[in-house]
Amino acid sequence: MSSASPSPAPTLDRRSFLKVSALAGGGLLVGTYFRFGSSTAMAQTLPAASGTFNPNVFISIAPSGAVTLIAPNSEMGQGAKTALPMIIAEELDVSWDKVTITQGDLNPAYGRQSAVGSGSTPGNYGPLRQAGATARAMLIEAAAQTWNVPARDCTTENGTVIHQASGRRLTYGELAAKAATLPVPTDVALKDPKDFKLLGTRVPGVDNEKIVTGQALYGIDQRLPGMVYAAYVKCPVFGGKAGDANLDEVKKLPGVLDAFVLNGITGLTSGVAVVADSTWHAFKAAEKLKVQWDQGPGVTQSSVDMAKQAESLGKAAPAPALPSGVKAVEAAYHYPFLAHATLEPQNCTALFKGGVMEMWCPSQVPGSGQRLVTQGLGLAAHDVVVHVTRLGGGFGRRGSNEFSLEVATIAKKMEGTPVKLTWSREHDFAHDNYRSNGWHFLQGGVDGAGQLVALHDSFVKMTGGPGDMAGGGFPFNAVPGSQVQSSKLTGSVPTGYWRAPGDNGNTWATQSFVDELAHAAGRDPLDFTLGLLAAVPGADSPGGPAGGRGGRGGGFAPPKMVTVLKLATEKAGWGKKLPRGQGQGLAVTHTNNAYVAIVADVTVSPQGVLKIQKLTAAVDAGQIINLSSAEAQVQGAMLDGLSAAWFQKITIEGGAAAQANFNDYPVLRMENSPPAVEVHFIKSLAPPTGLGEPGLPAAAPAVCNAIFAATGKRIRTLPFTDTDLKWA
Amino acid sequence: MSNLNLNVNGTVHSVDVTDDTPLLWVLRDTLGLIGTKYGCGIGECGACTVLRNGVAVKSCRLPLKSVGTAKITTIEGLATSGKLTAVQQAWCKLDVAQCGYCQGGQILCATALLTATPKPTDQDIDEAMSGNFCRCATYTRVRQAIHAAAGSTPAISP
Ligand code: FES
Ligand code: FES
Numbered sequence: 001m002s003s004a005s006p007s008p009a010p011t012l013d014r015r016s017f018l019k020v021s022a023l024a025g026g027g028l029l030v031g032t033y034f035r036f037g038s039s040t041a042m043a044q045t046l047p048a049a050s051g052t053f054n055p056n057v058f059i060s061i062a063p064s065g066a067v068t069l070i071a072p073n074s075e076m077g078q079g080a081k082t083a084l085p086m087i088i089a090e091e092l093d094v095s096w097d098k099v100t101i102t103q104g105d106l107n108p109a110y111g112r113q114s115a116v117g118s119g120s121t122p123g124n125y126g127p128l129r130q131a132g133a134t135a136r137a138m139l140i141e142a143a144a145q146t147w148n149v150p151a152r153d154c155t156t157e158n159g160t161v162i163h164q165a166s167g168r169r170l171t172y173g174e175l176a177a178k179a180a181t182l183p184v185p186t187d188v189a190l191k192d193p194k195d196f197k198l199l200g201t202r203v204p205g206v207d208n209e210k211i212v213t214g215q216a217l218y219g220i221d222q223r224l225p226g227m228v229y230a231a232y233v234k235c236p237v238f239g240g241k242a243g244d245a246n247l248d249e250v251k252k253l254p255g256v257l258d259a260f261v262l263n264g265i266t267g268l269t270s271g272v273a274v275v276a277d278s279t280w281h282a283f284k285a286a287e288k289l290k291v292q293w294d295q296g297p298g299v300t301q302s303s304v305d306m307a308k309q310a311e312s313l314g315k316a317a318p319a320p321a322l323p324s325g326v327k328a329v330e331a332a333y334h335y336p337f338l339a340h341a342t343l344e345p346q347n348c349t350a351l352f353k354g355g356v357m358e359m360w361c362p363s364q365v366p367g368s369g370q371r372l373v374t375q376g377l378g379l380a381a382h383d384v385v386v387h388v389t390r391l392g393g394g395f396g397r398r399g400s401n402e403f404s405l406e407v408a409t410i411a412k413k414m415e416g417t418p419v420k421l422t423w424s425r426e427h428d429f430a431h432d433n434y435r436s437n438g439w440h441f442l443q444g445g446v447d448g449a450g451q452l453v454a455l456h457d458s459f460v461k462m463t464g465g466p467g468d469m470a471g472g473g474f475p476f477n478a479v480p481g482s483q484v485q486s487s488k489l490t491g492s493v494p495t496g497y498w499r500a501p502g503d504n505g506n507t508w509a510t511q512s513f514v515d516e517l518a519h520a521a522g523r524d525p526l527d528f529t530l531g532l533l534a535a536v537p538g539a540d541s542p543g544g545p546a547g548g549r550g551g552r553g554g555g556f557a558p559p560k561m562v563t564v565l566k567l568a569t570e571k572a573g574w575g576k577k578l579p580r581g582q583g584q585g586l587a588v589t590h591t592n593n594a595y596v597a598i599v600a601d602v603t604v605s606p607q608g609v610l611k612i613q614k615l616t617a618a619v620d621a622g623q624i625i626n627l628s629s630a631e632a633q634v635q636g637a638m639l640d641g642l643s644a645a646w647f648q649k650i651t652i653e654g655g656a657a658a659q660a661n662f663n664d665y666p667v668l669r670m671e672n673s674p675p676a677v678e679v680h681f682i683k684s685l686a687p688p689t690g691l692g693e694p695g696l697p698a699a700a701p702a703v704c705n706a707i708f709a710a711t712g713k714r715i716r717t718l719p720f721t722d723t724d725l726k727w728a
Numbered sequence: 729m730s731n732l733n734l735n736v737n738g739t740v741h742s743v744d745v746t747d748d749t750p751l752l753w754v755l756r757d758t759l760g761l762i763g764t765k766y767g768c769g770i771g772e773c774g775a776c777t778v779l780r781n782g783v784a785v786k787s788c789r790l791p792l793k794s795v796g797t798a799k800i801t802t803i804e805g806l807a808t809s810g811k812l813t814a815v816q817q818a819w820c821k822l823d824v825a826q827c828g829y830c831q832g833g834q835i836l837c838a839t840a841l842l843t844a845t846p847k848p849t850d851q852d853i854d855e856a857m858s859g860n861f862c863r864c865a866t867y868t869r870v871r872q873a874i875h876a877a878a879g880s881t882p883a884i885s886p
Contacts (some may be wrong), residue, residue, distance in 0.1 A: 077826030214763015
């Protein structure tokens with residue numbers, strides 16, 4: 001295969017396609033086209049043997065009929081490796097059980113290769129439908145020419161073109177060579193979503209069999225001949241730098257091959273690398289390192305001080321005075337820092353050879369990892385080849401790619417030798433980009449008729465990173481004149497994207513407070529919330545976006561929220577009379593354009609032991625791609641939200657994270673998982689939203705509101721375990 | 729350094745590693761059996777679960793010396809001659825895995841449970857699976873898959 005010369009930007013270049021196709025012996029490449037300079041990268045592209053039809057970089061059809069599809073985005077459990085090719089297969093009209101899926105490496109031709117913000121599906125839905133439909137149109141044209149009939153008289157079925165009048169049939173494999181010689185149509189019709197056969201069905205993950213038999217899939221599983229194992233130790237205090245270290249001593253430890261200090265590389269946090277003949281030896285030697293750290297000014301930071309700072313910032317500007325006769329409700333809510341704690345710790349593998357850095361990256365955004373390496377080490381983009389592995393969890397953590405530059409720097413020093421860097425769990429907890437802490441100082445006003453007439457929020461969080469309050473989102477947009485202000489703590493705790501940024505804590509605070517207000521108004525929380533939704537501007541335009549944002553979504557359509565809220569409460573049997581110690585709670589969120597309502601059923605023993613009996617979710621996420629993974633994402637996101645809200649916090653002491661491993665950062669386990677978890681999707685043909693995140697934000701407030709109903713105890717600080725729930 | 733014989737998935741391997749090396753790292757780095765995962769290294773997560781004579785144990789805390797002649801089964805050794813066990817089949821069919829990183833450990837733990845208790849109750853499942861957490865929180869389907877596989881032929885002979 002010829003290698004296209006490196007180009008700064010992917011462009012549509014028909015001549016390149018045709019040239020390549022001639023070399024490949026009949027293959028045709030249209031649409032966008034891969035543009036990697038390195039032969040290693042080219043090796044991963046789809047088969048282009050003689051007679052193979054490659055209508056675009058996502059599809060390959062061999063004369064045998066074998067269909068290979070590329071999954072362009074990384075798989076971290078959200079189901080992208082299955083769902084994205086399903087979109088192609090739907091429009092291409094091939095049987096799902098006949099296709100082979102290949103994980104795409106980093107390649108500009110694949111378009112949006114960033115698996116963040118629940119964006120893989122909505123971002124790729126249009127382009128991948130187009131890719132499938134274009135290929136199908138060319139196969140139809142090839143058959144029509146073969147039979148000398150008009151293309152419009154032909155149709156397709158499961159990988160075969162059929163001439164309806166005569167009943168003649170040709171398989172895609174039989175047509176591949178001819179299709180590869182045809183011009184690429186620019187304007188093909190897409191299916192009417194109501195004719196979808198594959199999308200919306202339950203399709204098991206394409207790697208399931210590999211997962212249950214322990215095959216090598218993840219970054220941490222990479223093994224190359226002659227590979228060495230590295231650990232990289234950074235200052236526990238955020239912003240600290242490495243000085244001298246006992247390198248000579250460490251180099252004498254069992255299995256240690258080398259040890260060195262790394263400082264002064266653009267984008268690289270300074271630290272000490274230890275290279276050994278096994279992961280165990282690298283970890284053991286790293287523990288024996290004695291480094292003179294320059295801790296820097298960050299060492300004075302603590303969670304205790306931040307709480308004091310937040311209190312004075314949050315209360316600096318009091319909320320406007322309430323009209324007379326209005327009952328004031330005030331509450332302060334606080335949520336802590338969280339770690340991502342992906343079960344596969346951060347890691348990366350690299351080999352530097354012949355001027356090329358070849359990498360195996362478990363990354364949600366492999367392109368930004370590549371950029372870190374090119375900028376840090378002065379390499380050209382086409383000399384940094386990135387293979388994308390499966391990810392043992394993402395949750396936003398692997399949108400940061402510091403591990404890529406760490407291993408590349410070590411690999412460059414060890415030229416010719418493959419290096420796998422693995423972070424110990426302790427290192428992973430110490431050097432996260434944490435979910436920011438946050439404080440809400442809320443004030444509401446309820447009039448004599450039980451109407452909410454005032455709603456104000458003063459919000460405080462760590463400076464930097466995402467998660468600020470989107471002023472004007474629900475429920476603030478339901479109350480004219482409501483004010484949302486935001487202040488930032490000074491400090492340098494690194495924060496970043498954590499599943500459903502912002503909403504993951506803010507929705508808990510605001511949806512808990514709505515429940516408080518409902519009770520203060522003497523009204524049923526469902527009735528109260530429906531009343532608020534009716535008051536949002538645009539509430540009467542069905543499905544149309546209204547002004548303001550709800551959470552991290554775009555336009556907020558109150559009728560869609562009403563629909564999910566009614567469905568969830570109906571399915572959960574909302575409004576049951578329950579004895580003390582049992583309770584139901586509800587909460588809603590509009591996250592990443594999806595609408596989610598959750599009802600929680602809980603019991604709390606007189607001694608304060610919480611048991612979540614059931615979660616009932618109703619979700620409008622537009623067209624469902626893979627029902628199995630869509631349901632799993634909502635189930636998992638709800639439980640992830642509860643795991644964090646119930647048990648987890650990172651506290652900062654002496655400028656460093658105080659929690660080092662799962663023994664002091666508990667994760668929800670089977671026995672705390674609700675025995676019943678129901679997910680109901682609204683049937684919709686609207687374009688899909690993503691689903692990795694929307695299920696998360698409303699779970700914790702639904703449970704907190706249920707706890708209040710059961711016990712009269714209001715949880716205003718996370719995690720739940722900081723509140724004594726004993727009620728007798 | 730010690731030279732030890734290790735019986736893994738029915739094959740005896742002679743390995744030469746430092747004495748304190750946990751079984752986990754011998755499996756992964758020395759024998760290339762990467763299906764056994766590192767998650768915490770302190771016995772909290774269960775990603776490193778293997779079967780020792782049919783009983784689920786955490787290999788990250790198991791110094792090689794203490795393994796002796798015990799038969800070790802890793803996730804790679806569960807399906808014999810290419811046929812998935814009932815537990816593995818249930819896992820595939822019910823599409824349990826999300827990221828999948830914990831699932832080798834979950835499957836081995838469920839296998840040990842079903843071998844000892846062919847028809848487990850929900851409470852049996854809570855107890856048996858409590859040492860294996862799933863960061864993606866796939867518990868709803870893990871429970872369903874264990875029930876689905878229950879009553880089938882025990883997956884391995886201890
Ligand atoms: S790695 Fe052994 S229990 Fe976590
Ligand atoms: S499936 Fe991801 S940790 Fe269990």
